[in-house]
Amino acid sequence: MSAWSVTEPSARSKGIAAVLVILYTVITLLPLVWIIATGFKTGPDSISYPPKVIFEPSLEGYVNLFTDRTRATPEQLAAMPPPENFVDEIVQRRGEVITQPSKFGERFLNSVIIGFGSTFLSIFLGTLAAYAFSRFRVPLKDDLLFFILSTRMMPPIAVAIPIFLMFRQLGLSDTHLGMILLYTGVNISLAVWLLKGFIDEIPREYEEAALIDGYTRLQAFRKVVLPQAATGIASTAIFCLIFAWNEYAFAFLLTSGTAQTAPPFIPTIFGVGGKDWPAVAAGATLFLLPVMIFTILLRKHLLRGITFGAVRK
């Protein structure tokens, strides 16, 4: 028998914890696995019942995602030169020809521009505002902070119609700038509040030491405060990006063409040539990647950021 210890859990409770964590992981990852798998199925496989767990992988979904196609008659197909690559081969095997590349690439790029653009802007403005709130005697500080938070006290979509009208008046409808400003507006309250917490935790003495060492206030902010706040900035950036990246309602309402993001675009794939589940799943899979990569890159900071305050540095 080992001695009972306050700090080290017993082997049994560790075992139970492991089982629970694994179970939870499986449950949360299952839909993800389903989506990724569906992206590699053929149309019939994707809707077969019972669902196929083992199947022959196909790139049909991805090909469909990136192309617009039309049906061709057997005569037309026979008249065509033999397929030059696997894309043509997949398409021709199903009796179709590619008419043009689909809009998915553009929409995806829009998502990247708007998502990262608004995240950058939220963090930039949020850090400056949070620093000011944390360090300076701002008149009406508490009221201002409350006011900033109040923008979060209702679902943003509740103000969709005024925003729609405003955007139309200002010529911001269906523009990248419009969407970046909108997402920044929604995210900035979160950013200011989160970042203020992180900056409050950084002792003032660090900046004061830098001021004494001959740096200006701005240099001290850049060289001493920012590196210290990196953890907070990283986790705040992830929250901002996830919101802007996944946002559907405003994107659906305010964008339709040039600035349309991926979320409202992906469902429109349905309309082309029946219910093309593999293409939708392929789009969703690709759509997951940037946030996943971003999160993995900042993972170290994120973990420390989310548990901040719990453990003294």
Add this chain to the structure above:
Amino acid sequence: MAEIVIRNLRKEFGDFVAVRDSTFTVGDGEFFMLLGPSGCGKTTTLRMIAGLELPTGGQILIDGEDVSQRPASQRDIAFVFQMFALYPHLNVRRNISYPLVSQGLPRAEVRAKVAEVARILGIESILDKPVGGLSGGDRQRVALGRAIVRSPKAFMMDEPLGALDAEFREHMSEELRALHDRMGATTVYVTHDQLEAMQMGDKIVVMNHGVVEQFGTPQEIYDHPATMFVADFIGSPPMNFLRFEGGFRPGDRSVSLGGTPIATPELREEAAGRKLALGVRPEHIAILDDGPYRGRIEAVEYLGTTQIVTLSTPHGTLKARTPSDRAARAGETVGLEFAASTLSLFDAGSGRAFRTAANAGVFHG
């Protein structure tokens, strides 16, 4: 190195007055202590000298130049913080070189200076370590290194030993004083520890409630406190007060405590029918078998060569420090004798010390 002159310095935070009308001079090369209980304004004064706070009124002159409204970065003053404030994202070398980098010094020169400072402080072996894992003493040395590396006009130290444990503090205070003596740098040092102030300081300013109570050498402050606050704050146990009512005239050499005349230094002021306090240090009380002024022993604390004897008298409780070879038993009534030349006399109402032949040379202004 520099002389620092503080004139009528004042700082208000909203309605709260942190420092009111402070005036004192830090001589070139002095190790100068700002002493007082927490909240007395000593740290605010230090921060104003460094430029981390701007004064509401008054002047700060460094080498004759008024710098009161200049930012910290333009005052050429180094500051050692209580928690050291080493930049956590930089290693020891980069911490120390930080102030030089801000001046845009060439890299070779920076390296040479950092190496020299590291040698002086004996921290060459940890130069490339991150500051996170350092011991308290090494952090302290790195903080000092960052301060001395650019040879500033003066050093400000805000309770630099406060974060160290007692054992190490002793050692570090010797090291600090030795470093100061070698460099001859003007140093202003904030502490609430009167022992530290007495041990290390050339001069001491005692502050309370934002007011400078006294300014002088450790001996002057200990022997001739200007106010009852100073008398009580300095010394362990502190100065005793025998409270009585009465009066005296210039030239008198004694006061009457309940009919018993007590010899004092020659008095230079006049008082009549006032509440007074006679100040006597514990070590200036002798316990006799007989004598006109008597007290009863309440308790005895044995300290080795000396003992602290607590006595009750008609004018209040006294603590006497006497050699421990004289047996003292609780309950005994004994005679007390005070060393006349060491006594201070205070106005119990205002707390101010009266001028006597003994303290005449000490009080400024």
